[in-house]
Amino acid sequence: MTMKTKHHIPSEVLSAYSTGSLPEAFSIIVACHISLCDQCRAEVEAFDTIGGVLIDNEEMANIDLNSFEKTMKLIDKQDNSHLVPSLKSNDIYPTPLKNYFGGSVENIKWKSVGGGIKQAMLLNNKEASARLLSIPPGAQLPDHSHKGLEMTMVLQGSFSDEIDSFYRGDVELGDDHLTHTPKAGMDEHCICIAATEAPLVFNSWLPKLLQPFIRI
Ligand SMILES: [Zn+2]
Known part of the structure; x- marks a missing residue:
């Protein structure tokens, strides 16, 4: 049975991914999500197209007041035939993730963090970290609030919290109010794969970017 993705990635994050301004830890999750979600992948393709057209337009000497309208017409004419259907796979680790453990699940360095819960760090830099989490059936993560933004996507199984239930491909976004x-x-x-903003980033761009969205 294929579950339809219910919890998507906000447009602001998809746009930042398209322009390359998203920290790598979060970009991994976007790349994984759009490998499973046609809707968000189409949105990223649209952002890519708009970005490309705007760059082309900047190269024109005289941009008149109708340029926005012309841009939109250009976008309408874009060939979208490259929007190939996503490659749905039974493999739980989407392709963009595999580079982070050398393509082989045996290379994943799981470490026990208690209660049967395991984690494997994929990336940890000054902006953010990304890790895999494995939670036994019915087990509960300890209460935790977030120092910064946290983005979690389910790869296998499901979890439920006070917000909703989340299945493969679903993304939950948390901030320090959650x-x-x-x-x-x-x-x-x-x-799951989880990306967390580095706790000591004071002037974080992400909360500002998402302000209208998650009411920080
Ligand atoms: Zn989506």
Whole structure:
């Protein structure tokens, strides 16, 4: 059974991904999500197209007041045939993720963090970190609030918290106002990828970017 993705990535984040201004840890999740979600991938393609057209227009000597309208007409004429259907796979780790553990699941360096919960760090730099989490069926993560933004996507199984239930491909976005207690579904281990903003980033761009969206 294929579940339809219910929890998508906000447009502001997709746009930042398209322009390359998203920290790598968050970009990994966007890349994984759009490998599973036609809707968000189409949105990223649209941002890519708009970005490309705007760059082309900047090279024109005289941009008149009708340039926006012309830009939109140009976009309408774009050939969207490259929007190939996504390659749905039973493999739980989407291709963009595989570079981070050398393509082989045996290379994933799982470490126990207690309660049967395991994590594997994929990336940790001054902006943000990305890790895999494996939560046994029915187990609950300890109460935690976030120091900065956290973005989590389910790769296998499911989890539920005070917000909703999340299945493969679903993304949950949390900020420092969200204290939640995610609990894995009973069927199987819940495997997620989570990106977390570095706790000591004071002048973070992400909260500003998402202000209208998550009411910080
Ligand atoms: Zn989506």
